[in-house]
Amino acid sequence: MTDDDRPPVHALLQDGTTVCIRTPLPGDHESLHGLYEEMSPDNLRLRFFAASRRSADMAADRACATPRPGYASLLAEAQGHVVGLAEYETGEDPDTAEISISVADGLHHRGVGTLLVEHLVSAARAAGIREFTADALAENHEVLRLFADLGLRTDRHVEGPEVRCTIALDEDETYLTAVESRGRGADVASLEPLLRPDAVAVVGAGRRPGSVGRALLRHLRAGGFTRRLFAVNPSVTSVLGVPSYPSIGSLPAIPDLAVLAIPAAALPDAAEECGKAGVRALLVVTAGLDHEQARRLLDACRTHGMRLVGPNCLGVSNTDPELSLDATFAADHPRPGTAGVAVQSGGVGIALLDGLSRLGIGVSSFVSLGDKYDVSGNDMLQWWESDGITDLALLHLESFGNPRAFSRTARRVTRRMPVLTVDAGRTDAGRRAAASHTAAAATLTMTRQSLFTHAGVTATRSVGELLETAALLHAQPLPAGSRVAIVTNAGGAGVLAADACAEAGLVLPPLTPQLSDDLLAVLPDGASVANLVDVTAAVSEEQLRECVDQVVRHPCVDAVLVALVPTAVATATGDDLVRALTAGPARRARPVAVIRLEQALPIELLPAADGGTIPSYAEPDAAAGALAHAARRAAWLTRPAGTVPELSDVDTERARTVAAAFLTTHPDGGWLDPRTCAELLACYGIPQCDWAWAETEDDAVIAAERLRGPDGRVVLKAYWPGLLHKTEQHAIHLDLQGDAQVRAAFRDFETRFAGLLTGVVVQPLAPRGTELFAGVVQDEVFGPLVLFGMGGTATEVLADHAARLAPLTDHDVHDLMTSPRCAPLLFGAHGSGAADLEGLEQVLLRLSRMAGDLPQLAETDFNPVLATRGAVSVLDARVRLLPRHIQNPYLRRLR
Incomplete structure (x- = not known):
């Protein structure tokens, strides 16, 4: 995108004022000239090193001139008045550009210059510029402070009355955090x-x-x-x-x-x-x-x-x-x-x-x-x-304007307070999922769920579930884990609670012998102290209170569910049993929730003696679901943020050249041919099975002779533009031995696919291993989503996939590899031996990097990815590029 193609955007200054950031046009000359005309002599001297009106005239001329390579400028406009200008221009070194900033008198200290520089940094990075330089008078404290506070690595070199600043344009976590902090202050204002x-x-x-x-x-x-x-x-x-x-x-x-x-x-x-x-x-x-x-x-x-x-x-x-x-x-x-x-x-x-x-x-x-x-x-x-x-945030969002910014904000906020949402629009994903290829199985639902998981947002399936979970998070401490003890005065209610816990992913651990003995000492005859703890219908208020207190204090338990049914067996009434829980403190060492099947409302908060509350649920499923959400939040809070690992043997510039060359010859985009696809994967060091391209029968025989493995067998795959599912088209021949079978397979393709076939891919027959799938879908709103799961011909039928938003951290890769149902196969289930897990991690990380580097990458399918004990290799790869420019998701702008 050229400078004059860059659309105007609106953004906020520190005091909440809106400005328009755009490229200057020839018609702006008078306004820019006015910007400098209204500057005091002192500010002109700080900007141009001399109180020269001639320099101001030249600056206005330069900004409004015909666009030229290596130069870019952006102006800030508030209610029709130009209030600032920032420019850069490269010299002999195209990786370095000199920057200058001008801000109208009366608008200093409001963030005009910083906002312009942020947008200029984004434009420069997109143009391949890696470094800004700037000269400033040593007394120009404002501009020197601006550079120092950007969040970018800045070096200073003093030369007499001047300071030479060198600014590295690395958009790392430090810079993003600084931009985020400035944006937060402006947004709140x-x-x-x-x-x-x-x-x-x-x-x-x-x-x-x-x-x-x-x-x-x-x-x-x-x-x-x-x-x-x-x-x-x-x-x-x-x-x-x-x-x-x-x-x-x-x-x-x-x-x-x-x-x-x-x-x-x-x-x-x-x-x-x-x-x-x-x-x-x-x-x-x-x-x-x-x-x-x-x-x-x-x-x-x-x-x-x-x-x-x-x-x-x-x-x-x-x-x-x-x-x-x-x-x-x-x-x-x-x-x-x-x-x-x-x-x-x-x-x-x-x-x-x-x-x-x-x-x-x-x-x-x-x-x-x-x-x-x-x-x-x-x-x-x-x-x-x-x-x-x-201290509690509840959201119902049907769409996301800037999911990347939402994710960063939510990750920060949810460490301070629970952020809950209703995962609305789940069924839209199924209707939108394409059926043409495996990566399209990444539905909108998976994308949203990945966003919520990444951000630490608690996603519920209904408004009722949202309120049930909010009540628990508001009233009780978080559990340290997922181990739940059930205490009940009615066995049937306890069984329902146990089933609900198991279905919610919670664990009912056996109680220790010592705890069991201590409970039997205080409970009525006939009580059972396995987990669940059946205190019987004869339990008194005091006995129930002592039982719950002992269970809550025990380190083998993370949370307690108390299922109560009013009976006429003992002197204690239903209200007495509830009072056994509410007469003491509401917030104990571990969370406590009540289940009362006769309760009229789905969720109530029972007032306790200390002014706190205890959540009470009419349904065991609701109580268990709320506890499961709380346990997941606790686990997320204790989990390190993760880092995006550094990768060797990555040639981003070459990959961008490959993508640009393809889109030059295919202006509307499309699927890469096998040779271009292999070249792109090679830019990221993604391991591919040995292969050769053949356009004639003789070429196929020569390639097969070279590629035959120890067993002498090869595979032929037909190719023509637009072919996606080779198996369904019967466009693959396996287990070919000898020249005669190779020739026969090639002739079969020529006969059946006459007018379509442009060549064949020849590969050695792959060894035995686990067939996996890895892919990317680039969503224009959410950005790239990386998928992983079971591969092979049944991948779409089984739909055994997990997904995470790129860029993947080390923790994200671990989640991807352990979430699908097929994960045990990778770790040596049934004595098969573990796959090359490190190699698989590298494939996912490199796929993530490729998706992040290339906004033109619309979809990628690696299916199958063969994982064996000694190696991981992509057997079949498809990549689709589209001509598009993805906006910097972290750049400060209004919708």
Whole structure:
């Protein structure tokens, strides 16, 4: 992508202000000249080493000139005014470029220069530039601090009054963390007008009962909003006791937040009016915008620097008593609490608000994202991370604008608080999965699950399961592992709980002899102290309390499930048995959950004497599922982040050359021929079975003679462009011996595939081993997804695959290799001997690297990959390239 092809993007400065980052055009000359004209002599001297207006003229000329090789520039524009310019130009060394930065007077210390440099770094890296240099006066502390704080390795060399800076453009973890930190601060600042507004105006609130605008205004007023509240309606002077004005511009104070509940056709003009008046955030509940209305609405928000929630949404809430903002049209006000909620579906939002309020967890802030033109789940995670109130994040996201950024944010946030989501849209994946090749088995579901696994997000399958899990995580400590003890006063209920635990992947370990003896000493006659612990229907409140306390304290147990059924056998009633658990502290050494089959609600939080709560479930499956989620979260928190291993023998530049050459001759992309495919794999050191290309019968015989192994047998595979499933087309001949069989096989291909066949691949017959599959699907939203599992002709039928998002870390590779059901075969099950595990790791890591290096790589199929005790080799490989440019997922930009 050339500089002039780079589309404009919008991004946030440190104070939340929106700027447009774009390539200068010839028509920008006057604006750029004005940028320098308005600079003080002191700033001109710091920029050009002299207070020279001539230098400023030349800089404007250079930026607006016809694009030329080795030069790139980007300007920052705020509400039509150029506020900064950054440029680079290469010299004799194409790997190095000199950079310069200019920022308008009055906009220093707001991050304009840093933001421009971040975008220029991304452009330079895409152009193959590895290093920036810059000269600055030693007294130019601002620009020197900018370079030092970028997060890139910077060396300084002082030469008299000047400092020579050399900046390595390695986009490593340090740099990404620095960019992420700057983005987080800017993002939170931009959300202040939305979630902590000092004044709110509802546009479209009228007298008609049942209208959405009126409902929103009523909710704001009845919810006790503590700041200034206005209605905008040209037909009335007051609505529900709230003063009304004919337009945004006529309000006595500029609102931070404007709530728009007006017809879709009126939205763009209303948004433009809000922007010109100085409104900083919009909440649009209106649905049904057409493409042009949507474009104009978002253009107005970007031009005037307004953050946007919606359209087609339920609204936003912030329950902070100092604010009491409830700009929703839900039936009830959410109870104040500590759970942050962001949803795309209004119905799901209402269910979560009601459920969290009923449970007593409450809500810190709520955003109904709707069609999510702007504010996203990623934004809300960063808000909750910073608000000092939220300790539990609940998401319902049907789509992801920037999954890579979401993953990085979620990985950071979920180490501080649980992040839960409903894995919505699971069935869409099956409909979208292509059937043409194995890698297409990577459905959208696998991609989403890989994202959640990588990010440490707890993914549930329903809103009910989300609330059940949230209740446990809110009320109880995390278990150290998956070992569960079941205590019950009714054997049948205990058996149901045991089945549920086993199905959820939890373990019921046998109790130690000492613990068993201690329990028998306090329980009624007839009690059973295997796991499960049947305390019998005759148990008393005191006996049950002592039993549970002993089990909870024992190191062989990570969590305790107590299944209770009210009986008339003993003096203890159902309430007494519950009191045996709630009379003491709610948070014990290990998590405790209750199962009460007669319970009317699916999940309740039982209040304990110390002010805490204990979760109580109506169904054993719900209790076991919540505990399993908690155990997985605990395991994720204790797991190291992992590193992406360094790889030897990788030639990225050559691989990019191969890809570019193919796309030059195939502008629409396509599947690589065997020779090009082999060349690409060789760039990454991916081991391939020996092979030869033959276009004639004689060539095939000569190749077979050279490639025959100890048993003298070879394989012939037909090839023509577009051939994907050789077995289904009967385009492969196995176990060929002697020249005569090779000739016969070649002639068979020529006869059956006349007009199609372009050649054959000749290979030695592979030895015995485990046939595996490895592949990549490059999703335009999620990025590359690496798949691994059972290979061979049955791979699609068995669908025994695992997946992880690239780039793979050492831990990701371990997960990929151990997750499929076929994994025991690799580790020597049934005495077969372990496969070459190190070689298999290398294949997956190199495949991941190839997918990361080449955004044009759309799909890759290695099937089969043969794993033996001594080696791993790709027997058949297919690669499809498409002409596309993937945006840098970590570059700061608004949607």
